[in-house]
Amino acid sequence: MEVLQAWTGVRSKELVVPALVVHLNIVFYAASYWSTQPVLPWLSEKLGADVVLFGYLQTLFSFVQLVGGPMIGRVSDSYGPKTAMFISQAGTALSFLLLGLASNVTLLFLSRLPSVTMHTMHAAQAFLSDFTDQEQRALGLGRLSLSYGIGMVIGGPLGGFLGQAIGYSATAVAISLLLAGMVAVNWAVLPGGRAGLVADRKEKPKESGGLGLRHIRDILRIPAIRDIVVFQLCLGIGYSVYTSFSSVVAKESFGMSAQETGNLSGIAAVIGVLTNVFAVGLITKSLGDLKSLQTACILLCGSFATYAVASTQSQLYALLVPMAIGSTLVYTLNTSVISKLVQPEDSATAIGFGHATRSLCGIVGPTIGGWLYQQHGISGIGGFAASSVLVALLWLTWSSSAAAQSSQTKAE
Numbered sequence: 583m584e585v586l587q588a589w590t591g592v593r594s595k596e597l598v599v600p601a602l603v604v605h606l607n608i609v610f611y612a613a614s615y616w617s618t619q620p621v622l623p624w625l626s627e628k629l630g631a632d633v634v635l636f637g638y639l640q641t642l643f644s645f646v647q648l649v650g651g652p653m654i655g656r657v658s659d660s661y662g663p664k665t666a667m668f669i670s671q672a673g674t675a676l677s678f679l680l681l682g683l684a685s686n687v688t689l690l691f692l693s694r695l696p697s698v699t700m701h702t703m704h705a706a707q708a709f710l711s712d713f714t715d716q717e718q719r720a721l722g723l724g725r726l727s728l729s730y731g732i733g734m735v736i737g738g739p740l741g742g743f744l745g746q747a748i749g750y751s752a753t754a755v756a757i758s759l760l761l762a763g764m765v766a767v768n769w770a771v772l773p774g775g776r777a778g779l780v781a782d783r784k785e786k787p788k789e790s791g792g793l794g795l796r797h798i799r800d801i802l803r804i805p806a807i808r809d810i811v812v813f814q815l816c817l818g819i820g821y822s823v824y825t826s827f828s829s830v831v832a833k834e835s836f837g838m839s840a841q842e843t844g845n846l847s848g849i850a851a852v853i854g855v856l857t858n859v860f861a862v863g864l865i866t867k868s869l870g871d872l873k874s875l876q877t878a879c880i881l882l883c884g885s886f887a888t889y890a891v892a893s894t895q896s897q898l899y900a901l902l903v904p905m906a907i908g909s910t911l912v913y914t915l916n917t918s919v920i921s922k923l924v925q926p927e928d929s930a931t932a933i934g935f936g937h938a939t940r941s942l943c944g945i946v947g948p949t950i951g952g953w954l955y956q957q958h959g960i961s962g963i964g965g966f967a968a969s970s971v972l973v974a975l976l977w978l979t980w981s982s983s984a985a986a987q988s989s990q991t992k993a994e
Contacts (some may be wrong), residue, residue, distance in 0.1 A: 591722030592713040601722075603771045604709045605729040607667065610764050611702040612733025614678065614757040616847055617741030621840050623829050625750040630687050633830060637952030640826045643694045644944025650698035651941055652798055655934025658708040662775040663930065666705040667768050673699030675761035682754030703730065704937050708930035711921050712776055720866060720918040727914050728858040734851030742844025801931055806923045809981040813974050814916060814939040817879065820970025821909070822940070822947025824886065827955055827963055835960050836895050849899065853906035861907065862914055872982050875915050879975035881908035883968050890964025 583595050590601040626636045650673075658666035673696045680693035706726055714722040744753040801807060832838040832846060866874045885904040892898055916936055924932045954962030 590713075590725060591710070591718035593715055593718070597713045600771065600773055601710065601713055603767065604667075604706045605726065607671065607702055607764060607768065608706050608726055608729040609733040609736070610761065611671070611674065612730040612851075613737035613740065614674070614733075614761055616734045616737030616844075616851070617744065617757055618678065618681065618754055619738070619741065619829060619844075619847065621741050621745035621750040621753060623833055624745065624840055625681075625684075625754075626687075626690060628750065629684060629690050631690065633834075633955065634952050635687065636830065637826070637948040639691060639694065640948035641945050642691060643697055644822070644941045644947070646695060646698040647700065648938055648941035648945060650701060651704065651938040652931070652934050654699065654701040654704050655708075655931040655937075656798065658705060658930035659928060662773075663705050663708040663712065664768065664772045664774045666708060666930070667702065667772060668765060669699045670702045670705050671761055671765045671768060673697065674702060675758045675765065678754045678761065679758035682751045682756075682758060684751070701937060704930070704934060707917055707921070707933050709772075711926070711929040711933065716922055719921060720871075720914065721863065723917050723921070724858050724862045724914045727910060728855055731851045731855035731858060731910075735848050735855065738844040738847030738851060739841070740844070742839070742841030745840045797928075798931060801924055801928055802935065804923060807920065807932065807935065809977075810916065810920050810923070811935050811939055813978050813981070814936055815943065816977055817882075817912065817971055817974035818940050818943035819947055819950075820886065820967035820974075821882070822943040823951040823954065823963055823970075824889070824967045826944065826948040827951040830955065831960055831963060832898070836898060838895065846898070846902070850902045850906045853903055854910045857907045857910040858914070862911060865911065866915065871915055871919055872978070874911055875978060876975060878908040878911035878915070879971055879978065881905075882912070883971040883975065886964050886968035886971060888964075890961045890968065892960065892964075 583598055586598045586602065587595055590598060590605070592598060592601045623636060626639060631639065654666050654670060657669065677693055677696040677700060680689070680696065684690045684693050703726070707723060710722040710726055711719065741753060744756070748756075802811070829843050832843045838846070865877070869877065881904045885901050885908065888897075889901055889905075892901065917933055920932050920936055921929045950966065951963060954966055958965075
């Protein structure tokens with residue numbers, strides 16, 4: 583039990599089992615999501631959607647995610663992460679069920695609407711923020727990314743295999759049933775309320791004011807939160823352009839099959855897992871959060887610039903290493919940093935800003951990506967992504983320097 587407590591980073595042995603169930607949720611969620619990603623372009627094409635409509639489909643998904651992100655954050659802070667997890671996994675299961683039953687483009691688009699609550703990672707991060715002390719926060723959240731990577735390793739190849747073995751629609755239905763079983767487990771095992779937070783503070787958390795937009799606005803007014811959100815927007819728009827069309831690019835530009843595309847995702851996930859296990863702790867301990875984020879941005883910027891001129895599958899595979907390391911560092915550190923900038927009882931809402939910015943980027947990213955790919959091919963996708971990461975790096979460097987100077991001036 584002590585080994586598991588050290589691995590999860592939770593503050594007490596009583597929280598180990600709930601933390602492991604939270605990790606199991608992430609494995610199932612990631613496996614489910616990435617099982618459908620390799621087959622989604624083929625399913626969309628089968629139902630009559632071209633590249634442009636596929637971009638609109640991705641945009642709709644991101645829009646409803648943007649709407650749901652802050653809501654799930656306030657649900658978690660007000661009623662507890664268990665309620666947020668239940669709603670998230672139930673909505674995810676429904677979305678995949680409708681996707682599997684879709685028989686035309688209209689139903690394909692309608693299947694994206696229940697994903698407004700598809701925020702399982704958000705709910706899991708809220709759990710771990712409650713379960714861990716600040717010193718162990720980055721470790722606990724990093725382990726969640728590790729579990730996500732394990733699910734991605736399983737899901738990518740599995741989706742490609744199932745898509746060819748039983749069909750794309752049947753794959754989505756099977757995933758829906760799997761998630762429905764996880765919903766029942768969550769309700770039976772996970773603690774209600776803010777159990778982990780109460781254990782830390784030994785007192786009842788203050789009332790959060792329900793789902794009030796005013797409270798969300800007040801948190802967003804914190805200067806450090808604003809700086810992180812702007813950084814996430816600048817970086818996220820380019821990353822969204824890349825991720826939303828990575829399957830299409832693999833299919834159209836490199837002639838890869840659904841199973842090969844799934845294998846590509848699986849290899850990226852393995853690299854992400856190894857990064858979480860061996861690199862995140864060492865890098866952040868040696869460089870600190872800021873320099874680690876800057877290093878990750880440099881890796882991503884160089885990777886996207888090289889991606890823009892890639893012409894062979896071997897080059898695509900080689901780029902997975904710096905891309906996976908950079909994206910893993912950025913995701914883990916962003917969540918850790920933003921959760922530390924607010925009071926513990928508002929951590930889920932603060933984390934929600936990170937999810938909301940990614941969703942906002944996802945609204946415009948696929949549309950931009952569709953136009954860029956039609957006009958310029960892979961060079962347009964890679965060039966835009968590299969430019970946006972460079973802007974994010976410059977903003978991060980400038981804002982952190984300005985904040986340090988402001989703190990020094992106040993101290994004097």
